[in-house]
Amino acid sequence: MTNYIEVKDATKTYQMGETTIVANDALNFSVKQGELAVILGPSGAGKSTILNILGGMDSPTSGQILIDGVDIAAFSERQLTAYRRTDVGFVFQFYNLVPNLTATENVELASAVAPDALDPTEVLQEVGLQARMDNFPAQLSGGEQQRVAIARALAKNPKLVLADEPTGALDYVTGKQVLKLLQDVSRKKGQTVLIITHNAAIAPMADRVIQINDAKVRRVIENPHPQSIDEIEW
Amino acid sequence: MKNRLQFRLLGRKIYGSLGRFIAIILIIMLGVLLFVGIKSSGPDLYHDSTTFLQKKRASDVQIISSTGLTNRDLKLARQIKGAQVEGSKFVYGTSSQNSDTIQLFSYRQADRLNQLELTKGHLPRQNSEVVLDDLARKQGYALGDQIKITNSQLQRQQFWIVGFVISPQFVNKATRGTTNIGDGSVNYFAYTNQANFKVSAYSAINVHFPKLEGLNSYGDDYQAQVARKVTQLKAAFAGRAQKRDQEIQTAALKPINQQQAKINAAKKQLTAAKQQVSAASQGQLTTTPEIIAQEKSLQDAQAKIDAAKKKMTQLATTTFYYNERADLPGFTDYGNLADRIAAIANVFPLIFFLIAVLITFTTITRMVEEEQTQIGTLKALGYTRWEIAQNYVFYALLAAVLGIIIGVIVGTKTLPQIVISMMQTQYSYPPSPIGYDWPTIIIAIGLALFATLGAVVYVLIVQLHEKPAALMQPKAPKAGKRILLERFTTLWQHLSFNQKVSYRNLFRFKSRMWMGILGIAGGTGLILTGFGIRDSIDYSGQTQFK
Numbered sequence: 001m002t003n004y005i006e007v008k009d010a011t012k013t014y015q016m017g018e019t020t021i022v023a024n025d026a027l028n029f030s031v032k033q034g035e036l037a038v039i040l041g042p043s044g045a046g047k048s049t050i051l052n053i054l055g056g057m058d059s060p061t062s063g064q065i066l067i068d069g070v071d072i073a074a075f076s077e078r079q080l081t082a083y084r085r086t087d088v089g090f091v092f093q094f095y096n097l098v099p100n101l102t103a104t105e106n107v108e109l110a111s112a113v114a115p116d117a118l119d120p121t122e123v124l125q126e127v128g129l130q131a132r133m134d135n136f137p138a139q140l141s142g143g144e145q146q147r148v149a150i151a152r153a154l155a156k157n158p159k160l161v162l163a164d165e166p167t168g169a170l171d172y173v174t175g176k177q178v179l180k181l182l183q184d185v186s187r188k189k190g191q192t193v194l195i196i197t198h199n200a201a202i203a204p205m206a207d208r209v210i211q212i213n214d215a216k217v218r219r220v221i222e223n224p225h226p227q228s229i230d231e232i233e234w
Numbered sequence: 235m236k237n238r239l240q241f242r243l244l245g246r247k248i249y250g251s252l253g254r255f256i257a258i259i260l261i262i263m264l265g266v267l268l269f270v271g272i273k274s275s276g277p278d279l280y281h282d283s284t285t286f287l288q289k290k291r292a293s294d295v296q297i298i299s300s301t302g303l304t305n306r307d308l309k310l311a312r313q314i315k316g317a318q319v320e321g322s323k324f325v326y327g328t329s330s331q332n333s334d335t336i337q338l339f340s341y342r343q344a345d346r347l348n349q350l351e352l353t354k355g356h357l358p359r360q361n362s363e364v365v366l367d368d369l370a371r372k373q374g375y376a377l378g379d380q381i382k383i384t385n386s387q388l389q390r391q392q393f394w395i396v397g398f399v400i401s402p403q404f405v406n407k408a409t410r411g412t413t414n415i416g417d418g419s420v421n422y423f424a425y426t427n428q429a430n431f432k433v434s435a436y437s438a439i440n441v442h443f444p445k446l447e448g449l450n451s452y453g454d455d456y457q458a459q460v461a462r463k464v465t466q467l468k469a470a471f472a473g474r475a476q477k478r479d480q481e482i483q484t485a486a487l488k489p490i491n492q493q494q495a496k497i498n499a500a501k502k503q504l505t506a507a508k509q510q511v512s513a514a515s516q517g518q519l520t521t522t523p524e525i526i527a528q529e530k531s532l533q534d535a536q537a538k539i540d541a542a543k544k545k546m547t548q549l550a551t552t553t554f555y556y557n558e559r560a561d562l563p564g565f566t567d568y569g570n571l572a573d574r575i576a577a578i579a580n581v582f583p584l585i586f587f588l589i590a591v592l593i594t595f596t597t598i599t600r601m602v603e604e605e606q607t608q609i610g611t612l613k614a615l616g617y618t619r620w621e622i623a624q625n626y627v628f629y630a631l632l633a634a635v636l637g638i639i640i641g642v643i644v645g646t647k648t649l650p651q652i653v654i655s656m657m658q659t660q661y662s663y664p665p666s667p668i669g670y671d672w673p674t675i676i677i678a679i680g681l682a683l684f685a686t687l688g689a690v691v692y693v694l695i696v697q698l699h700e701k702p703a704a705l706m707q708p709k710a711p712k713a714g715k716r717i718l719l720e721r722f723t724t725l726w727q728h729l730s731f732n733q734k735v736s737y738r739n740l741f742r743f744k745s746r747m748w749m750g751i752l753g754i755a756g757g758t759g760l761i762l763t764g765f766g767i768r769d770s771i772d773y774s775g776q777t778q779f780k
């Protein structure tokens with residue numbers, strides 16, 4: 001299997017007045033095609049920062065981000081837009097659904113601009129929301145909203161699915177359902193999936209665990225025998 | 235599908251905060267309404283006068299002579315290219331009612347120039363009929379009344395009032411001009427058949443140039459062109475004054491010369507009589523008392539004739555006067571008023587419009603800023619800048635277009651009408667609005683679009699430039715800062731908590747502070763201007779008549 005993602009010396013700094021905040025300090029890691037990887041680390045470690053960079057939503061201050069062999073760190077604004085449009089499905093920590101659109105319409109919003117998009121209704125059925133398709137986000141629970149957000153990411157049929165603490169705001173059972181969905185994506189469809197979490201307990205579900213602490217990669221653990229999320233308790 | 239979603243999003247955005255959408259439409263509408271309405275009042279007023287004067291073929295120049303005008307003068311005036319020429323007679327008389335002074339004009343059905351506009355009744359058909367100034371109608375004169383106008387140059391003095399009229403020569407209801415009878419001012423004008431006038435000479439020659447009809451009589455262009463025509467007329471009338479003097483003298487000398495001939499003949503007879511007397515008396519008598527008496531009376535007659543001759547040559551000195559429309563009684567006041575309204579329109583509604591622009595700008599800016607996270611989400615999903623901008627652009631465009639359309643229509647249909655109806659209490663021009671004042675409307679559209687689209691484009695350029703990651707981050711609250719006032723510790727300590735927060739916020743959100751200051755300043759300015767204008771108008775009236 002080839003490396004789908006290769007992060008080389010990725011550094012991201014923020015200038016806040018006179019102080020410089022180093023969010024990512026020369027990160028190096030890679031993720032293989034079709035893998036489910038978990039980025040694990042405490043709050044403020046720089047997880048979201050690197051995930052945003054991988055999703056083309058931000059650019060590193062220095063370093064290379066090779067996606068399928070192409071360095072997106074060198075992309076222009078237009079190239080980044082195209083990359084986000086076709087290659088990435090992003091699941092945001094706070095769902096970020098458009099409040100004025102129904103569940104279906106929120107999914108359509110993504111599928112409308114992607115070339116290989118899936119049928120929004122089918123994707124919503126897959127995430128178990130067939131009964132909620134015409135509801136507005138305000139009428140949905142947190143778990144349901146997060147499932148719509150996942151459906152929206154999957155509807156593009158992207159090569160890469162990125163999820164930033166998808167269970168952060170959910171209860172145990174709902175969180176498990178959501179993680180299962182993401183695991184299935186990687187197992188059944190062969191898409192590369194990256195999940196951020198600060199919960200070390202869910203690490204066994206991943207093919208690869210990237211531990212980040214204090215802006216640096218501390219350890220990368222490959223797990224030849226990942227467990228199904230159903231078997232994990234915490 | 236993308237467009238369908240966009241439209242749904244747009245529709246729900248409008249519907250979801252209908253109040254804001256309507257507020258933007260209303261403020262744009264008000265700005266456009268005032269701006270277009272007041273600004274087009276000036277041109278509308280000019281248009282009223284142009285239309286009326288054109289329809290009535292008002293004379294551009296009136297030639298008046300100190301010795302009256304004849305057909306020869308008409309012929310001279312006709313030499314000017316494109317001139318329509320007519321003679322007109324008038325006398326000043328005193329009416330039996332209230333001893334009003336009346337300027338009575340000659341009327342011929344065939345007259346083309348300075349046509350009358352009937353407000354009641356019909357134009358004179360018989361010599362016994364007269365039509366009267368519409369002003370007189372409000373002063374107790376009525377259709378069917380008999381009126382006596384006293385002037386020795388009229389064939390008759392009793393007339394029946396058969397109609398009331400407006401004349402393009404008297405557009406200002408406040409004045410009818412002056413004369414040298416009565417108290418010096420003319421009260422009304424009137425028209426009766428030309429046959430009622432004894433004198434054959436015309437009192438005035440009306441000259442009209444159809445080519446100048448479309449021009450605004452109060453404008454520089456018209457005035458320059460008329461000045462050129464007057465120069466041509468003067469050239470055509472060069473030397474005419476002396477000839478006219480001679481004409482009058484010859485005409486006046488004719489009866490005198492006849493008398494002279496009679497006297498000469500009488501003298502001859504007397505001489506012959508004397509010779510007879512001398513022959514009959516064989517030289518004893520040279521005359522008789524009878525003959526002496528006759529001679530005496532002849533000498534007296536001769537002296538009278540000599541005196542008359544002398545008087546004639548002294549009296550007849552012809553001068554021509556060339557009066558333009560601006561010389562008509564009260565004509566120019568109207569232009570001054572219209573100018574003043576146009577001048578007000580340059581300031582007053584513009585200030586209001588700028589306030590409207592400001593409010594719209596802030597509202598739309600805030601709306602887009604509120605949706606920052608949503609814009610970030612769309613960017614993250616791979617939407618291009620234009621795809622994201624579309625929604626806001628359409629929102630702004632829709633509000634602006636609705637506001638502009640309503641504002642332009644209501645503004646054009648109401649405000650000028652109010653101004654015109656105010657002017658009609660003093661001027662006789664019937665209303666004839668131009669309709670849409672496109673140059674002004676285009677300026678209004680520009681400003682309205684700037685306020686709405688400009689705001690959207692401005693915030694979007696700022697926002698769309700940011701990376702989606704930055705947009706989606708919940709915006710950190712603006713940092714509070716210590717303000718100067720806090721250095722005055724004692725004073726600061728005495729403020730309540732609410733006051734402290736208010737003062738800090740005032741400087742924390744500088745743009746909102748400026749918005750507030752500008753809005754209040756503009757509003758106060760408008761109110762003050764309004765009172766100022768009213769006071770000035772009142773006061774100028776008082777000082778003028780002191």
Ligand SMILES: Nc1ncnc2c1ncn2[C@@H]1O[C@H](COP(=O)(O)OP(=O)(O)O)[C@@H](O)[C@H]1O
Nearest residue numbers: 014021022023042043044045046047048049050
């Ligand atoms: N836009 C930003 N401006 C300044 N500092 C930032 C910004 N985004 C993240 N940071 C800082 O970078 C560090 C890493 O943040 P983040 O990647 O969000 O951490 P995590 O997702 O692991 O909790 C934190 O200290 C955070 O304060």
Ligand SMILES: [Mg+2]
Nearest residue numbers: 047048049164
């Ligand atoms: Mg994070």
